[in-house]
Amino acid sequence: MNPAAHVEAAKPEFVPAKYDSRSITLDVVSALARLALAVVWLYSGWQKLSEPMATRLAVRSYELFSDDTADLIAVVLPIGELILGVFLLIGLFLRFSAFISLVLFLLFIAGIGSAWARGLSIDCGCFGGGGAAEGVTWWSYLSEILRDIAFLILAWVVFRWPFRRFALRG
Numbered sequence: 001m002n003p004a005a006h007v008e009a010a011k012p013e014f015v016p017a018k019y020d021s022r023s024i025t026l027d028v029v030s031a032l033a034r035l036a037l038a039v040v041w042l043y044s045g046w047q048k049l050s051e052p053m054a055t056r057l058a059v060r061s062y063e064l065f066s067d068d069t070a071d072l073i074a075v076v077l078p079i080g081e082l083i084l085g086v087f088l089l090i091g092l093f094l095r096f097s098a099f100i101s102l103v104l105f106l107l108f109i110a111g112i113g114s115a116w117a118r119g120l121s122i123d124c125g126c127f128g129g130g131g132a133a134e135g136v137t138w139w140s141y142l143s144e145i146l147r148d149i150a151f152l153i154l155a156w157v158v159f160r161w162p163f164r165r166f167a168l169r170g
Contacts, residue, residue, distance in 0.1 A: 091167020
């Protein structure tokens with residue numbers, strides 16, 4: 001047997017999937033989505049937590065819940081957002097965190113759409129503040145919904161292709 005032929009046969013015929021360009025692209029997209037989503041939750045949660053009365057007013061302004069339920073949401077939501085942000089940042093429970101993010105963004109979109117459909121004039125309170133507002137137009141609501149759809153897509157990317165490098169496994 002020819003030694004050169006033996007060496008030629010030992011060469012791999014393909015590059016393993018984890019090193020192909022599609023996989024690298026997915027890693028980069030997923031890592032960026034994970035980081036962006038973490039920043040969104042950390043910023044949003046911190047803003048709401050630092051202004052508890054404004055958060056309470058924002059949740060109440062949607063007129064979807066009793067005052068007691070709205071007050072509970074105003075306390076629990078910022079803490080939940082901060083926890084999601086930390087989990088995504090450190091890579092703990094990535095798929096679960098992304099799934100909860102998906103659900104929350106769907107609920108936020110439904111809430112904003114509901115306020116718009118009912119003719120309420122409110123600031124969404126998504127990043128602090130909120131409540132009744134003057135000069136709210138159709139574009140205000142549509143831009144908030146489109147922004148949340150973008151966040152929804154980030155959550156879907158993290159759910160579908162969780163970037164587990166530099167992640168705690170949970």
